[in-house]
Amino acid sequence: MVSDHELKVVVLGLGYIGLPTAAVIARTGATVLGIDVDAAVVETVNSGRVHIEEVDLDGLVSGVVARGHLRASTQIEPADVFVIAVPTPFADDRSPNIGYVLKAATSIAAVLKAGDTVILESTSPVGTTEQVRDLLARLRPDLRAPGLGDGSDYAVAYCPERVLPGRILVELIDNDRVIGGITPRCARKALTFYRRFVRGACVTTNARAAEMTKLTENAFRDVNIAFANELSLVAETMGVDVWEVIRLANRHPRVNILQPGPGVGGHCIAVDPWFLVAADPDNTPLIRTAREVNDGKTDRVVARATALIEANPGVPVACLGLAFKANIDDFRESPALKVAAALADRFGNRIRIVEPYAAILPDRLASSGATLIDVDTAIERCPVMIVLVDHDVFRSIPLEERADKHVLDTRGIWPDQPALRTPRPLRMAV
Known part of the structure; x- marks a missing residue:
């Protein structure tokens, strides 16, 4: 040896x-x-x-x-x-x-x-x-x-x-x-x-089993996140706080629902399930649907953010975060980046990007007219705030500094934030 x-x-x-x-x-x-x-x-x-x-x-x-x-x-x-x-x-x-x-x-x-x-x-x-x-x-x-x-x-x-x-x-x-x-x-x-x-522990097996194990781990998480994201859409329709529902449901000893967000990103979970779908499309409808639900959640966030911005014409808008998860500088397949880019394409220089882990804007945003600012500037100058990443620095903003803001919180980091609107009544079958 x-x-x-x-x-x-x-x-x-x-x-x-x-x-x-x-x-x-x-x-x-x-x-x-x-x-x-x-x-x-x-x-x-x-x-x-x-x-x-x-x-x-x-x-x-x-x-x-x-x-x-x-x-x-x-x-x-x-x-x-x-x-x-x-x-x-x-x-x-x-x-x-x-x-x-x-x-x-x-x-x-x-x-x-x-x-x-x-x-x-x-x-x-x-x-x-x-x-x-x-x-x-x-x-x-x-x-x-x-x-x-x-x-x-x-x-x-x-x-x-x-x-x-x-x-x-x-x-x-x-x-x-x-x-x-x-x-x-x-x-x-x-x-x-x-x-x-x-x-x-180092466990040995054959190469194919090891390859499928990795894909299985990430597809499992993707399916579970899709469930949480779908719940968030239902909760929005019903006027219920999805994060409270998940918190309460997870008190059941055999329930462990993950957290919803603006989609799924990163080099693994957003990509790897497609490898299983490509290998056996006839037997992976659930995995494919989970990918479509999570990608569709990003489109839903863009639509909600667009409506909020249009309801507040002319004012600067802070998009909080570009990374695919909290407290890192990794933007690969990031739904936050996709949302920010879509909004910048539509609203140009009204969009302010707050990303403490970026020194410059990614290429996708650099030519859009959006600008990179810090957290304090966003608090001082932006009446509209869209939370896309749950960085610790965003969690630390107290209510008194954001109580008068129009906020779309896709990560549930500000449960005390005043509601954006009164939920529409449901039509119940009789």
Whole structure:
């Protein structure tokens, strides 16, 4: 077994998962090379700084870079373990795009040698790990690929991340990991690697089961959020506070309803269920419907916000938050960003964006006429406020500073806020 201080690891992709993973591995004393196609990211990491917001990541990266355990490059080098942590987006037709994964595998093939381990961490459709193996087998016929004959010269496995932004460094270590190998031997080799830095349980299985496990976890959450979002629409019709209803319902010992919002965002929950739908459309009506409910909730918020703004002509409007969840700087697939962009397209320079985790507006908003302001300016100058993200700084605004505002609160962070309007009466069947 290679010792921690002799182990060479390459992490392909230095994004929200790749960089923390590389830094955590480097902290064990391994020599880690992070690969990214963005030269600016490489330069930032090599200077000991970070390009993403994550609790304690800046200090960890600074330390492991200073000690020589982590460096970054645009060019791959030989190693003992290769970890693929690149994006897996979906195309316009919602079909999965694994092009970045296959490109990463192609680069690995150029330096692959006997004894190496290749691990895919990117959330992927079922069968992707086998495609990685098949690609390596075609590009390196001089090496025996696992699962295609007697014996093998290298290992290929799948081990998805399952971390929460804002707690990534803790959860990379403490959370259980599901490790799926192309063969049982591949799973064991990957298990040995993860045991160097993971304190949680490491459970081995086959690659396809591990791939589907990751998709199942995110589809489960998406379906449950869709239920909460659908409840919020019903509660709006009935003139009931949905957050109070959920709070009371969750007092039942076997009920645990999640919280509604303006939709679902992020690199996992808003994307991964489509991988299951694309793989088996005939047997996934519930998963598809949940995706449609959550995407439709964003459209509903745009409509409600539009009505509120039009009812208050000429005044500036504060959109509170752009991130896909609280207290992070990640805007991927963010429903808050989609709402803000739609409103900025319609109302132009009346829209003020309040996002404490952004130094500049994203490209989608930059040309719309919207402006970036701070919380205090929003309180002073904006009679209309639309809460899109439950950042702590927004929760901290007391009632006396917002009591006279016209507020659309999509996150339920201000239960004491005066109501926007009297709910319309229901027509009851007789």
